[in-house]
Amino acid sequence: xxxxxxxxxxxxxxxxxxxxxxxxxxxxxxxxxxxxxxxxxxxxxxxxxxxxxxxxxxxxxxxxxxxxxxxxxxxxxxxxxxxxxxxxxxxxxxxxxxxxxxxxxxxxxxxxxxxxxxxxxxxxxxxxxxxxxxxxxxxxxxxxxxxxxxxxxxxxxxxxxxxxxxxxx
Amino acid sequence: xxxxxxxxxxxxxxxxxxxxxxxxxxxxxxxxxxxxxxxxxxxxxxxxxxxxxxxxxxxxxxxxxxxxxxxxxxxxxxxxxxxxxxxxxxxxxxxxxxxxxxxxxxxxxxxxxxxxxxxxxxxxxxxxxxxxxxxxxxxxxxxxxxxxxxxxxxx
Numbered sequence: 001x002x003x004x005x006x007x008x009x010x011x012x013x014x015x016x017x018x019x020x021x022x023x024x025x026x027x028x029x030x031x032x033x034x035x036x037x038x039x040x041x042x043x044x045x046x047x048x049x050x051x052x053x054x055x056x057x058x059x060x061x062x063x064x065x066x067x068x069x070x071x072x073x074x075x076x077x078x079x080x081x082x083x084x085x086x087x088x089x090x091x092x093x094x095x096x097x098x099x100x101x102x103x104x105x106x107x108x109x110x111x112x113x114x115x116x117x118x119x120x121x122x123x124x125x126x127x128x129x130x131x132x133x134x135x136x137x138x139x140x141x142x143x144x145x146x147x148x149x150x151x152x153x154x155x156x157x158x159x160x161x162x163x164x165x166x167x168x169x
Numbered sequence: 170x171x172x173x174x175x176x177x178x179x180x181x182x183x184x185x186x187x188x189x190x191x192x193x194x195x196x197x198x199x200x201x202x203x204x205x206x207x208x209x210x211x212x213x214x215x216x217x218x219x220x221x222x223x224x225x226x227x228x229x230x231x232x233x234x235x236x237x238x239x240x241x242x243x244x245x246x247x248x249x250x251x252x253x254x255x256x257x258x259x260x261x262x263x264x265x266x267x268x269x270x271x272x273x274x275x276x277x278x279x280x281x282x283x284x285x286x287x288x289x290x291x292x293x294x295x296x297x298x299x300x301x302x303x304x305x306x307x308x309x310x311x312x313x314x315x316x317x318x319x320x321x322x323x324x
Contacts, residue, residue: 039202043194047210052295055217059302124199124280132204133280137263141248144287148245151294155238158301 002028019057026050040128110135173222180222187215195288199280205287212288213295225303234300237293244290251282 005025012018026049033042097104114131124130132140195208220228252263260267265279 040204040207043202043207044210047207047214051214052210052217055214056298056302059299059306062306063302124276126199126201128202129198129204129280129284130276133283134265134276137252137265137279137283140283140287141252141263144245144248144290147294148241148290151241151290151297154298154301158305 002032015061016058019054019061022057023050023054026053040126176222180218184215184219187211187218191215195284198284199277205284206291208284209288209291210295212292213299216292216296217299220299220303225300229300232296234297237297237300240289240293241297244286244288244293247286247289248283251279251286255279 002025005021005028009018009021009025012021026045030042030046030050033039033045114135115127124134191208191211194203194211195205198204198208216228216232219231251265251268255264255267256262258267263279263283265276266272268275268278
């Protein structure tokens, strides 16, 4: 189903259809994440990917034309580059440990400590929250700052345009 | 949109539940899935829904721009403030163990305020972005609600 959505996404020239398909794709991705037991990530994907970004894309779409412009040249070189990088990534993924392999480095480094000591040290039953807010507090602080900076940037960009328009008229 | 009775009634019914769900996601994040990011986005979605149905001006009256801009900065400052509070109480930056005599309670307190800061910043940034986009549409001489009348995107 996700493959069908992606093919439709790439083929469609109507940007409104693309935005709606993108929302559907996000929702399918969220169900995949639920199947992988990553409920926190699935919730974020459903809320941010399928909800807010669809609304913001529709808002942006309202400001421009809803038909994608025809490309000026044949997409052969980009296609070759994309398939080349894709092949390299697939080749690289062959060297990864098998899915849910208990001896993989990611499961032997800090994960056992988080899982075993986390509930005791922080008293928080949800390990995701404990890792996100406590053990990896710096990272989450950085993420919040990124959201803050992005918001300030958009405010700065769109505000000035408004003021210019007001001065012109 | 203001005249669509069904949408208005459904929105009035739904929005309180969306808001309560956002608060649930926020404060129950310790025990189940959820946390500041998800709760912030859900809060913003509820307000965007409100703005779509009842008009941008009404939403602006309830959640003014100045408040939003204050919230954007306030969330980051709250997060950083928790870190500095840990430093002042003798720990490292973002060290929650020193926030209370009992380290586990201190952790709880730290995580609570940090998540509150995340939710503040995320929700206000999302809503502010929506306001800005809607503003541009209004300035270009069109009514934003013509294109944005799909409530499922906001809920």
